[in-house]
Ligand SMILES: [Fe+2]
C-alpha cells in the first residue's frame with residue numbers, strides 16, 4: 484500500500500483537510516493517514532509539530548487547548564468526519580506519545596508500523612514551505628518522504644472556524660457534519676451558552692432518519708419530503724408547535740413510500756418502520772401519528788399530525804396550490820387551514836373521479 488500522511492491540530496477538522504486528503508488519493512496513494520497532534524498549538528500554522536527545538540515557548544499542555552478542547556474532542560471530531568468507505572484513516576500515535584511530537588519521529592513510527600510500499604507521502608500546505616528547513620531533521624524527513632506540497636482550499640482554516648464560532652457567524656458548512664454535531668453538542672469553541680437552542684438529541688435523530696430517507700426513496704420523493712419538512716417547520720412556528728418535531732415528522736412521512744407495498748398504507752408502514760428501526764415509542768407518539776395518518780387524516784388527530792397532513796398537500800412542489808396558503812397570517816387556527824386544504828383535496832379527487840376516504844370525511848365534519 485502507498486500511504487500518505489496528513490498531520491495537524493485538527494482543531495477542528497474542516498473540509499479543507501478532507502480536500503487535502505482527497506488530493507493525495509487522486510494522486511494514486513492508496514490510503515491517507517490523518518494524525519492529530521497531541522497538543523493544540525497556539526501557533527495556528529503548524530500542521531505537524533515539526534519545528535526545531537529552538538522554537539519556544541512550547542504549546543500549552545495537553546487538554547488545555549483553545550476553547551477547552553481536549554485531544555479526545557479533536558480525535559472524536561476526526562472520527563465522526565471521515566467519509567464512510569474512503570481510504571482515509573486516523574492514527575493517534577502523536578496523542579499517545581504525549582508532549583510535543585516531531586514530524587521526523589512520527590514519520591519513522593508510521594514507516595515502521597505500516598510498512599508502506601515506496602516512499603511515504605507527506606502532505607504539507609504550501610504556506611509551510613518557507614520555514615520547512617527549520618524543522619527538526621528536515622533533510623532526513625525529505626529523504627524518507629515524498630513531500631506533497633499543496634495549496635490549501637480557499638481560506639478555510641481551523642482558526643477561521645474557531646473565530647466564526649466564537650463570533651457567532653456562519654461556520655457550519657466549513658466543517659464536515661460529524662465535526663459540526665460534536666462542536667454543537669459539546670459547546671466547543673464558544674464561551675456563550677446556546678441556551679435557546681433546542682436539545683441536540685433531536686438533531687441527531689433527524690440526521691439519522693434523514694440519511695435513511697435518502698437511502699429508501701428516490702430523489703424526487705426526497706425533495707418532496709424535504710419540502711414537506713420545511714413547510715411543516717414554518718407552520719409549527721406559526722401555530723406554536725415544536726419546529727424540530729415538525730421537521731422530523733415531515734422528513735419521515737414518506738419513508739416507506741417506496742418499500743415493497745404490503746397490506747398497510749405507506750403511512751402506517753412508515754410509522755412501523757420508525758418503531759422497529761429507530762425505537763420510536765410513547766415519547767414520539769405525535770410524530771408516529773403524523774406519519775401514520777398523513778395520507779387520509781383521521782378524526783381527532785393531534786396538531787402535529789394536522790400540520791403534516793397540510794404540509795404534504797401544500798408544499799411548494801405541489802402544483803395548483805392556493806397562493807393564500809403561502810400567507811400564514813390569513814389563517815387564525817390550524818383547523819381553519821386544515822378545513823380549506825381538505826376541501827381542495829375533495830375537489831381534486833372529484834376531478835379524478837375518486838371518492839374521499841371516510842376518515843377524511845369524518846375529519847372535515849369534526850372541523851366544521
Ligand atoms: Fe405520502
Ligand SMILES: [Fe+2]
Nearest residue numbers: 707736737795
Ligand atoms: Fe408525501
